[in-house]
Amino acid sequence: MSVRPASVGSFxxxxxxxxxxxxxxEHLRTWFPVSATEVLLTDLTMGALWPVLEPGSPPGGPLEQRCFGSQQPVTDNGSRRLLLPLSTWGDRIGVLRVELTExxxxxxxxxxxxxxxxxALALRAAAKDTDRYRQVSRRQRLTMAAELQWELLPGRSLSGERFRLAGQLEPAYAMYGDHYDWAVxxxxxxxxVLNGHGDGIExxxxxTVVVNAMRNARRSGANIVEQAELASDALYSRHGGAAHLATLLLEIDLVGGTIEAVDAGSPRALIAHEGDIRAVSLEQxxxxxxxxxxxxEIQKVQLEPGDRLxxxxxxxxxxxxxxxxxxxxxxxxxxLRRTRLQPPSEAVGTVIRALREYHAxxxxxxxxxxxxxxxxxGTA
Structure with missing residues (x-):
């Protein structure tokens, strides 16, 4: 008699x-009462979920979107269909849909x-070694500039015991120089967060130069002042002041809530607390x-428990x-007021959609x- 493997991880x-x-x-079909399986991945705009195993099939519907948005299991069809979020360290990848025979x-x-x-963990690790999953997520061709930007991104959401974090770029398929980066x-x-300078590939x-210069400094143990200065020197040595880039660098103490900031340009920060929203005042x-x-120079800001930055x-x-x-x-x-009850991963999408509507x-x-x-x- 065959014994079910303890984990699918080795396979x-x-x-x-x-x-x-x-x-x-194959694992689900062999060892569980499962008749059909589909893996659905989110597209670059986070607007739809697209099938991998049967790529010609329609995108996921409202139930799949509910599972993806809530990051909670969803059942349907008299508890014969199970939808599960695919995410790792808070980074939302897609949804696993399983049809059960029991x-x-x-x-x-x-x-x-x-x-x-x-x-989910395997998909994230495999993405650097195959184009299959990126091809599913892309619903149209990226510009070369956008290709560079997506390759630089750390992810689109991240969470831990003390924080939840998300970011979004717009337009997804034709970006220029705006960008974000993070590390914990x-x-x-x-x-x-960076404001790009110029257009297109330039x-x-x-x-790309600035983000990698700051990462190089950060990974060598440098603080945010040293990160900013190394990136500035790298940019000046190549362009002699003819090209520059605005950025806001933040280092957040996740235990005490203190933010150390270097404001080198035009990105803006706001703090929302229990419905009240205030701009963060920094010397530019x-x-x-x-x-x-x-x-x-470093400037300091203090977060209170439950604050949204x-x-x-x-x-x-x-x-x-x-x-x-x-x-x-x-x-x-x-x-922003409409996002009060949404997690960051949903809130960034709400703001981006409202921005699109504003452009009419x-x-x-x-x-x-x-x-x-x-x-x-301190909120638990």
């Missing part, structure tokens, strides 16, 4: 990186949830790369389609970034 690690969905489908039990849900978690180490979260190349310093040997590029706060009032003065605040069909003149952080320390 996933032994499989080619592009065949992970098939491995999970009514779902608590034990069966637990076992299949474990398989979904193994699959030893209860400290480093977060940067803007993306500038951002010179953009990176404007002058040789630029020096920067939002950082937006000028493509959000300064958007002025058709000469209208800048989005940051009216529309942004209204959109007109093409956006600038790309846009929004990053949302909830500090959870």
């Amino acid at each position: 996933l690690r032994a499989a080619p990186p592009d065949r992970l969905p098939e491995v999970v489908a 009514t779902l039990t608590g034990e069966l849900r637990t076992e299949i949830t474990s398989i979904a978690d193994e699959l 180490t030893d209860d400290r979260l480093t977060l940067t 803007a993306a190349l500038l951002t 310093q010179l953009p990176l790369g404007m002058f040789g040997d630029s020096r920067y 939002l950082v937006v590029s000028d493509g959000v706060h300064s958007a002025q389609p058709g000469g209208r009032t800048p989005y940051g003065e009216t529309g942004l605040l209204s959109a 069909g007109a093409e956006q003149e600038d790309d846009a970034v929004i990053v949302c952080l909830d500090w959870l320390r």
Whole structure:
């Protein structure tokens, strides 16, 4: 008599990186009362979920979207269909859909949830070695600038015991130089948001230089002042001040809530607390790369338990389609109030959709970034 393997993980690690969905489908069909399986991945706009195993099939419907948005299991069809979120460290990848031949039990849900978690981790690891999953997520061709930007991103959401974090870029398929980056180490979260300079591939190349210069400094143990100064020197040495880049660098103490900030340009920060939204007042310093040997200073901001920090590029706060009032003065605040009960991963999408509506069909003149952080320390 065959004994069910303790985990699907060993099979996933032994499989080619592009065949992970098939491995999970075969495992479920062999060892569980499962008649059909589908893996659905989110597209770049986070607007739809697209099938991998049967790519010609329609995208996921309302139930799949509910599972993806809530990050909770969803059942349907008299408990014969199970939908499970695919996510790892808070980064939402997609949804696993399973059709059962028996009514779902608590034990069966637990076992299949474990398989979904193994699959999510494997998909994230495999993405650098196969194009299959990227091809599913892309619904149209990216510009070269956008290709560079997506390759630079750390992810689109991240969570831990003390925080939840998400970011989104717009437009997804034709970005220029706006960007965000983050990393968490030893209860400290480093977060940067950049306003690009120029258009197209040149803007993306500038951002690539700056992001990698800051990562190089950060990974060598440098603080955010040293990160800003190294990036500024790298940019100036190449362009002699003819090209520069605005950025906001933040290092957040996830235990005490203190933020150390270097404001080197135009990204804006706001803090929302129990419905009240206030701008973070920082003294603006010179953009990176404007002058040789630029020096920067740290400013401090204190978060309170339950605070929501939002950082937006000028493509959000300064958007002025058709000469209208800048989005940051009216529309942004209204959109942020609507996100009060949403997690950051949903809130960034709400703000981006509201920005699209503000343009009323007109093409956006600038790309846009929004990053949302909830500090959870002390709220439990």
